[in-house]
Amino acid sequence: MSLETPDRQRLASVQPRADIKARTLRQDRWWLQPLIIAVGFSAFVVYSTWAAFNHPVVAGTHHRIFFADPYLSPFYSPCFTDGCPPSVRWADFHIWKWLSPAIYILVFPLSFRATCYYYRKAYYRSFWLSPPACAVAEPHKNYTGETRFPLVFQNVHRYAWYFAVIFAGILTWDAALAFDKDGHFYVGVGTAILTINALLIWAYTLGCHSCRHITAGRINHFSKHPVRYRLWGLVSRLNNRHMQWAWASLLWVALADGYIRLVANGTIHDYHHIF
Ligand code: FES
Numbered sequence: 203m204s205l206e207t208p209d210r211q212r213l214a215s216v217q218p219r220a221d222i223k224a225r226t227l228r229q230d231r232w233w234l235q236p237l238i239i240a241v242g243f244s245a246f247v248v249y250s251t252w253a254a255f256n257h258p259v260v261a262g263t264h265h266r267i268f269f270a271d272p273y274l275s276p277f278y279s280p281c282f283t284d285g286c287p288p289s290v291r292w293a294d295f296h297i298w299k300w301l302s303p304a305i306y307i308l309v310f311p312l313s314f315r316a317t318c319y320y321y322r323k324a325y326y327r328s329f330w331l332s333p334p335a336c337a338v339a340e341p342h343k344n345y346t347g348e349t350r351f352p353l354v355f356q357n358v359h360r361y362a363w364y365f366a367v368i369f370a371g372i373l374t375w376d377a378a379l380a381f382d383k384d385g386h387f388y389v390g391v392g393t394a395i396l397t398i399n400a401l402l403i404w405a406y407t408l409g410c411h412s413c414r415h416i417t418a419g420r421i422n423h424f425s426k427h428p429v430r431y432r433l434w435g436l437v438s439r440l441n442n443r444h445m446q447w448a449w450a451s452l453l454w455v456a457l458a459d460g461y462i463r464l465v466a467n468g469t470i471h472d473y474h475h476i477f
Contacts, residue, residue, distance in 0.1 A: 225338060225339045226335075226337055226338040226339060227337070228335070228337055228338060232334070232335040232336075232337075232338055233334065233335070235327075235335070236327045236328040236331075236334050236335060237328070239324045239325070239327070239328040240328035240329060242449070242453075243324070243325060243328065243329075246452060246453075246456060249456050249460075250277065250304075250308070250456065253275075253277050253304065253456075253459050253463075254277065254302050254304035254305055254308060255302055255304075257278070257302060257303075257304070260466050260467060261467075265286070265287060265466070266278075266283070266286070267463050267466045267467060268286075268304075268459070268462060268463070268466070269281075269286055269287065269290065269462070269466060270392065270462045270463075270465035270466035270472065271287070271383060272289070272290075272379055272380050272381075272382060272383045272388060273380050273392040273393075273395075273396060273461075273462045273465065273472075274286065274290045274376050274379070274462070275458065275459045275462045275463070276373055276376065276396070276399055276455050276458050276459060277304045277307070277308065277455070277459045278303050278304055278307065279307065279372055279373060279376050280292040280307070280372050281303065282294065282303050282306075282307075283303045289379065290376070290379060310362070310365045310366070310368075310369055311366065311369055313358065313362045313365075314359070314362040314363065314365065314366040314407075315448075315452070317355075317356045317357075317358055317359035317362055318359065318410070318448065319359070319411050319444075320444050320445050320448050321448060322356060324445075330342075332345075359412060360412040360415070363407070363410055363412045363413060363416075366407045366410075367407060369403070370400070370403045370404050370407045373396075373399060373400045373403050374400040374404070376396055376400070377393070377396040377397045377399065377400040380392060380393040380396045380397070381393055383476065386476045386477060387476070387477040388474060388475075388476050388477075389474060389475050389477075390472045390473060390474025390475070391461070391472055391473050391474070392461060392462060392465060392472050392474075393474070395454075395457065395458050395461055396458060398454060399451075399454050399455060399458045402447065402450050402451035402454050402455075403451050403455070405440055405447045405450075405451070406444070406447040406448055406450075406451040408436075408437055408440050409437065409440030409441040409442075409443070409444045409447050410441070410444070411441065411444075413437050413441075414434060414437050414438060414441055417430055417433040417434040417437050418430050418431065418433070418434035
C-alpha cells in the first residue's frame with residue numbers, strides 16, 4: 203500500500219529524538235521550583251493534619267480551640283460538634299464524636315484541591331518527578347497518564363467543583379458571622395482574615411478550569427450567548443492566575459486557623475472595634 207502525499211509529509215516531519223545522554227541540558231536552577239512546592243505542600247499537610255486532630259476544649263470555657271467568638275476556623279466549618287456555640291453550629295453529630303470534624307469536612311476541599319489541574323502538575327513534578335521540570339527527563343520508563351487506576355480518579359474534579367462552591371458559600375457565611383458579636387456590629391483582625399479567606403477561596407474556585415467549561419463549554423458561537431461569554435471572560439481572568447490563587451488560598455486558610463487558635467487560647471489579642 204502506497205502512502206499518500208500528506209502521510210509522507212507527516213512522517214518526514216517526525217524526527218527521532220536526539221541521542222542525548224544527559225538528563226537535561228538546562229543550566230538554570232530548574233530544581234528550585236519543584237523543591238519549594240514540595241516543601242510548601244509538605245508543610246501544609248503536616249500543619250493541617252495536626253490541626254485536624256488538635257481541638258481541645260479551651261480552659262475556662264466550653265468552646266473548643268477552633269472557635270474564638272465570633273470566629274470559626276475554616277478547617278472546622280461547617281461545624282457539626284458541640285464544641286461550637288449555637289451561633290455557628292449547623293448540627294450536632296453525637297454519633298461521630300470520636301472523629302474530629304475536620305476529617306469529614308476536609309475530605310471535600312481536599313478532593314477538590316488534590317484533583318485540581320494546577321496542583322496535579324505541581325505534585326506530579328515535585329513528588330513523582332514526572333517530569334521534574336520542562337526539558338528534564340523523568341526517571342520513569344513508562345507513562346500511562348491518567349487513564350488507569352488510581353489516577354483515573356482525577357476525573358472527579360469536575361464534580362468536586364460543585365462541592366467546592368458549597369464550601370465557598372459556607373466560608374462566606376462564616377465571614378459574615380464574624381461581623382456579629384452578641385448582636386453588635388464587630389470588626390476585628392479576625393474579621394478581616396476570614397473575609398480575605400472567603401474572597402481567596404472564591405477566586406480559586408471560580409478560576410477553576412472546570413468552571414470555564416461550565417460557563418462556556420459546548421457552545422459554538424459566543425455571539426449567541428452574550429451572558430455566558432461575559433461570565434467566561436470573568437472566569438478566564440481569574441483562571442490566568444490560578445496558580446497564585448491556589449497558593450494564596452491554601453496558605454491563608456492555614457493562617458486563619460492558626461490565628462483563631464492563638465486568639466482562642468489567649469496567646470494573642472484580637473484587636474477589634476464594636477459598634
Ligand atoms: S483546575 Fe484548579 S481548581 Fe479546578
